[in-house]
Amino acid sequence: MPQEYRQILKFVDQPGYTPDLDCYLRHGGYETLKKALALPPRTLPDGRTLSGPEQLREEVRLSGLRGRGGAGFSCGLKWSFVDRKSGKPIYLICNADESEPGTFKDRQIIYKDPHQMLEGMILACYANDVHLAYIYIRGEFIEGARILNRALQEARAAHYLGRNILGSGYDLEIHVHRGAGAYICGEETGLIESLEGKRAYPRIKPPYFPAVLGLYNCPTIVNNVETLCAVKHIVAMGGAEYAKIGTPNNTGTRIVCISGTVRKPGYYEIETGKVTLGELILDPAFGGGLREGRTLQAIIPGGSSAKVFKAGERFKIKRKGPDGKETEAELGVLDLPYDFDTIIAAGSMSGSGAIIVLDDSVDIVEALANIAEFYAHESCGQCTPCREGSLWMAKALRRLTHGGGRKTDADYLARIADNIPGGRTICAFGEACSWPVQSFVAKFKDQFVARGAADEARRLANTPNAESPTGKTNA
Amino acid sequence: MNAANLQPIPSPLQEQPDFAVPPALAAQIDELITHYPKARSASLMLLHALQEHFGFISRQAVEWVAAKLELQPINIYELVTFYPMFHQQRVGKYHFRICRTLSCALGGSYQLHQYFCEKLGLDPHHHGPQTTKDGKFTVEFVECLASCGTAPVLMCNEAFYEGVSPEKAGDILRGCQ
Numbered sequence: 001m002p003q004e005y006r007q008i009l010k011f012v013d014q015p016g017y018t019p020d021l022d023c024y025l026r027h028g029g030y031e032t033l034k035k036a037l038a039l040p041p042r043t044l045p046d047g048r049t050l051s052g053p054e055q056l057r058e059e060v061r062l063s064g065l066r067g068r069g070g071a072g073f074s075c076g077l078k079w080s081f082v083d084r085k086s087g088k089p090i091y092l093i094c095n096a097d098e099s100e101p102g103t104f105k106d107r108q109i110i111y112k113d114p115h116q117m118l119e120g121m122i123l124a125c126y127a128n129d130v131h132l133a134y135i136y137i138r139g140e141f142i143e144g145a146r147i148l149n150r151a152l153q154e155a156r157a158a159h160y161l162g163r164n165i166l167g168s169g170y171d172l173e174i175h176v177h178r179g180a181g182a183y184i185c186g187e188e189t190g191l192i193e194s195l196e197g198k199r200a201y202p203r204i205k206p207p208y209f210p211a212v213l214g215l216y217n218c219p220t221i222v223n224n225v226e227t228l229c230a231v232k233h234i235v236a237m238g239g240a241e242y243a244k245i246g247t248p249n250n251t252g253t254r255i256v257c258i259s260g261t262v263r264k265p266g267y268y269e270i271e272t273g274k275v276t277l278g279e280l281i282l283d284p285a286f287g288g289g290l291r292e293g294r295t296l297q298a299i300i301p302g303g304s305s306a307k308v309f310k311a312g313e314r315f316k317i318k319r320k321g322p323d324g325k326e327t328e329a330e331l332g333v334l335d336l337p338y339d340f341d342t343i344i345a346a347g348s349m350s351g352s353g354a355i356i357v358l359d360d361s362v363d364i365v366e367a368l369a370n371i372a373e374f375y376a377h378e379s380c381g382q383c384t385p386c387r388e389g390s391l392w393m394a395k396a397l398r399r400l401t402h403g404g405g406r407k408t409d410a411d412y413l414a415r416i417a418d419n420i421p422g423g424r425t426i427c428a429f430g431e432a433c434s435w436p437v438q439s440f441v442a443k444f445k446d447q448f449v450a451r452g453a454a455d456e457a458r459r460l461a462n463t464p465n466a467e468s469p470t471g472k473t474n475a
Numbered sequence: 476m477n478a479a480n481l482q483p484i485p486s487p488l489q490e491q492p493d494f495a496v497p498p499a500l501a502a503q504i505d506e507l508i509t510h511y512p513k514a515r516s517a518s519l520m521l522l523h524a525l526q527e528h529f530g531f532i533s534r535q536a537v538e539w540v541a542a543k544l545e546l547q548p549i550n551i552y553e554l555v556t557f558y559p560m561f562h563q564q565r566v567g568k569y570h571f572r573i574c575r576t577l578s579c580a581l582g583g584s585y586q587l588h589q590y591f592c593e594k595l596g597l598d599p600h601h602h603g604p605q606t607t608k609d610g611k612f613t614v615e616f617v618e619c620l621a622s623c624g625t626a627p628v629l630m631c632n633e634a635f636y637e638g639v640s641p642e643k644a645g646d647i648l649r650g651c652q
């Protein structure tokens with residue numbers, strides 16, 4: 001029986017669990033921080049000595065933690081890239097922009113257990129010699145920003161934050177910075193520009209790798225809310241122990257968000273890779289299956305930017321066994337273990353952990369039109385392929401869903417989408433806007449062609465558009 | 476920088492001749508600026524603070540923030556035009572932000588948007604902000620509000636509503652008096 005494995009969400013939603021400091025302390029809060037600040041230097045067998053912060057970084061490296069914000073990049077590796085010799089201050093930013101459509105996990109932590117996030121953040125700052133850090137929270141989380149400010153005040157008053165934290169000599173200040181409704185602020189270099197008080201125009205890499213040239217051109221770490229919470233648990237239990245949760249190279253827990261046409265949409269924390277996509281959608285412990293009489297049509301496995309899976313698709317997946325040997329297995333889409341590597345091997349990504357389920361009642365063309373509208377609205381406009389391409393795709397899909405489609409629109413869409421990604425744009429938004437179009441059109445081509453053909457036939461017969469575009473899902 | 480150096484900005488920003496920042500707000504703003512090693516970083520937080528107080532961002536507000544942070548007005552104006560949450564016009568007393576994105580659309584957000592628009596005499600085909608003539612209501616479609624599991628969702632001013640059925644929408648609207 002697949003089950004939830006609640007580590008980060010352990011207390012969240014328990015009756016009586018409140019976001020204030022007292023409640024957090026009653027549940028063992030800030031004990032990990034106390035322990036970490038008191039770590040004495042450790043001498044290794046080879047004679048090197050690791051300071052307390054270095055030991056924390058080592059634990060995070062050992063844990064195998066991968067970023068929960070979207071890219072799934074190794075957290076230990078990211079921290080190891082930080083330029084510690086520049087003499088410049090090192091900054092840390094908690095990415096609480098939570099803007100990938102389908103994702104609503106960071107919200108649960110921010111609103112219901114803010115101190116857990118702060119403890120993780122303080123530990124990550126201590127581990128990386130950071131003395132000034134920011135929480136970049138999306139503008140619409142108005143109450144969330146208040147909750148965080150209240151939590152920060154409480155933490156300061158109790159000396160978990162500020163000067164000389166718990167008498168350790170370590171100083172750290174954290175401030176909340178609010179965004180203002182732009183998706184691109186979730187992209188880490190756009191976020192940094194926005195935190196510098198500018199338009200959130202992503203920066204080109206190289207040279208602007210945040211670990212070297214980030215906030216104010218100083219070394220900067222950007223980590224997602226959930227990643228920073230995981231850091232707390234890694235420090236508490238040790239990296240090697242943490243790595244036993246989940247599956248090899250996909251360690252720890254993940255909070256999965258399920259939305260769309262399932263009976264029980266919601267957020268579920270699992271051991272990464274121990275639950276399959278099918279279980280997440282169908283099992284009563286998770287999504288609870290489709291509604292009465294419905295069949296599955298498609299699954300978006302990792303936020304709206306992820307390539308769509310079609311019901312019934314099968315994949316040849318190479319997997320490394322515990323002995324390190326690679327084996328190949330053929331798996332149906334519902335049998336794919338939900339982890340970073342498997343979903344990538346199947347041609348998509350688990351991204352931000354957001355699964356959107358589309359049953360047979362959903363009009364696929366309208367669903368893609370909806371997604372394309374999002375990207376057309378959110379492109380920051382710096383790069384021509386992304387700025388123009390996202391608008392052209394949305395326009396073509398608008399006409400396809402409003403009676404003005406053409407048979408050739410499917411190919412037209414694919415051609416535009418193929419010309420956006422692959423190093424032609426400054427940031428990964430280029431990929432994010434083209435992947436859904438590429439995959440929807442490739443996998444459901446008949447539906448796109450049929451829609452265009454029907455429109456053409458109707459125009460030829462010169463009959464007025466029979467289908468009123470209003471009152472439908474995506475008119 | 477003194478005011479004489481400020482470049483006039485060619486913009487459709489509204490005038491607010493009686494613009495004045497009360498002392499408590501000024502103190503709050505001064506405190507916000509201390510959060511950053513470089514004052515410019517505070518610009519978004521300052522715009523939020525002014526918009527929360529005045530309801531929109533006027534030409535005077537843009538120029539005030541610019542002067543405060545020793546920037547050109549264009550440095551602030553370009554933020555007002557880039558970030559969707561900043562309004563160049565007054566919004567209604569009740570401001571509905573309805574999520575338009577996929578999970579909410581599957582949950583009926585287009586019907587919800589249509590319901591509000593029709594009840595309030597606004598155009599349901601228009602996605603951007605629309606305000607009723609009496610200035611009481613503003614309705615707009617926004618993108619994913621990070622609560623897709625409880626679709627469809629909307630915000631009324633700062634309050635957040637989940638799983639908004641047609642009945643619930645009626646209740647919310649009736650509660651706005």
Ligand SMILES: Cc1cc2nc3c(=O)[nH]c(=O)nc-3n(C[C@H](O)[C@H](O)[C@H](O)COP(=O)(O)O)c2cc1C
Pocket residue numbers: 066067068069070071072073075078095096097098099100183184185186187188189222223224225227228427428429432
């Ligand atoms: C277009 C775009 C939007 C993104 N939005 C978010 C977001 O809302 N939240 C987030 O944590 N990461 C987001 N990311 C990923 C960040 O750039 C960055 O990789 C992440 O915050 C790093 O944290 P992690 O390593 O802990 O995952 C986005 C990336 C792109 C390209």
Ligand code: SF4
Pocket residue numbers: 184201202378379380381382383384386387425426427428429430
């Ligand atoms: S890819 Fe798109 S979102 Fe990213 S920088 Fe270029 S225009 Fe902006």
Ligand code: FES
Pocket residue numbers: 101102103574575576577578579580618619620621622623624626628
């Ligand atoms: S799609 Fe509406 S909250 Fe995400």
